[in-house]
Amino acid sequence: MPQELLDPDALDKCAGEYQASECLTPAIWKFGYYPNVDEWMPGDLVLIRNLNGNFTHRTIEFFQRYGGYKETDSRWHHAAVYLGYSGDLCEADTSGVIHSSINRYVSGHHMIRVRRDVHLDETTRWWIAIRALTRLRQSYSYSTIVETGLLALSRFRYQLPLTRHGSASSMICSKLYADAYQTATLKMLSNSSSTEVTPAFLSSTNRLADVPVTWRRLSQ
Numbered sequence: 001m002p003q004e005l006l007d008p009d010a011l012d013k014c015a016g017e018y019q020a021s022e023c024l025t026p027a028i029w030k031f032g033y034y035p036n037v038d039e040w041m042p043g044d045l046v047l048i049r050n051l052n053g054n055f056t057h058r059t060i061e062f063f064q065r066y067g068g069y070k071e072t073d074s075r076w077h078h079a080a081v082y083l084g085y086s087g088d089l090c091e092a093d094t095s096g097v098i099h100s101s102i103n104r105y106v107s108g109h110h111m112i113r114v115r116r117d118v119h120l121d122e123t124t125r126w127w128i129a130i131r132a133l134t135r136l137r138q139s140y141s142y143s144t145i146v147e148t149g150l151l152a153l154s155r156f157r158y159q160l161p162l163t164r165h166g167s168a169s170s171m172i173c174s175k176l177y178a179d180a181y182q183t184a185t186l187k188m189l190s191n192s193s194s195t196e197v198t199p200a201f202l203s204s205t206n207r208l209a210d211v212p213v214t215w216r217r218l219s220q
Contacts, residue, residue: 028107031107034106034218037087039211043120043124043128043180043181044081044082046114053077056077064198069198069201072203073201078093079174081129088100091173097176113203115202128180130184
C-alpha cells in the first residue's frame with residue numbers, strides 16, 4: 001500500500017524537517033507537514049483524492065466503482081503530472097490545463113499518491129513533463145468526462161454505444177498524463193478492454209509502481 005496523507009505511519013516516520021517559505025498557505029501551516037518532493041521525479045503521476053468531495057468527485061467515484069474497479073483504485077478523483085521541481089504540477093482542472101503546485105492539496109483534506117514507470121530513463125521522464133506542459137491553456141472537456149465514465153462502466157458491466165464528441169483541443173486530468181506518457185515513451189497507457197483512461201485505471205495499472213510519500217515537519 002502506498003503511504004498517503006492521513007496515514008499515521010507516513011507522518012510519524014517523517015523525513016526530517018522542511019524549511020518552509022512564507023508563501024505557504026495558512027492551511028498548510030495548520031497541517032504542519034509538507035510532502036518530501038525531493039523523492040519525486042519529473043514525469044511522475046500524482047493522484048489526488050478530495051476527502052470533502054463535491055458532486056463531480058462523487059460522480060467520478062461512482063463511474064469508476066461501478067465500472068468494476070476496486071475501492072482502493074476508484075477513490076482517486078484527480079491526476080496530475082509532476083514537473084520535477086519544488087512541488088510544481090501540470091494538471092487539467094475545470095479552468096483548463098494549468099501550471100500549479102502540490103500546495104493546493106496539502107491541508108489535511110486530500111490524499112496524495114505518487115506513481116512512476118521505474119523503467120524510464122531521466123530524459124524520457126523529462127519529456128513526459130514537457131509534453132504535458134505543451135497542453136497549457138487547453139480547455140477542460142466535460143463531454144470527455146462523461147464519455148470516459150461510460151467507458152469505465154462498459155469495462156465490466158455494460159455494453160454502451162458511444163459516440164466520441166470530445167474536442168481534440170480539450171483535456172481531462174487522466175488523459176493529460178496518459179497522452180504525455182504515450183508521446184514520450186511511444187507506449188499506450190489505457191485500458192485495453194475499453195480504451196478508457198481514468199484516475200482509477202492509472203491507480204490500478206501495473207505499468208506504474210508506487211512511490212512512498214514521506215513527509216517533513218514544517219519549520220521556519
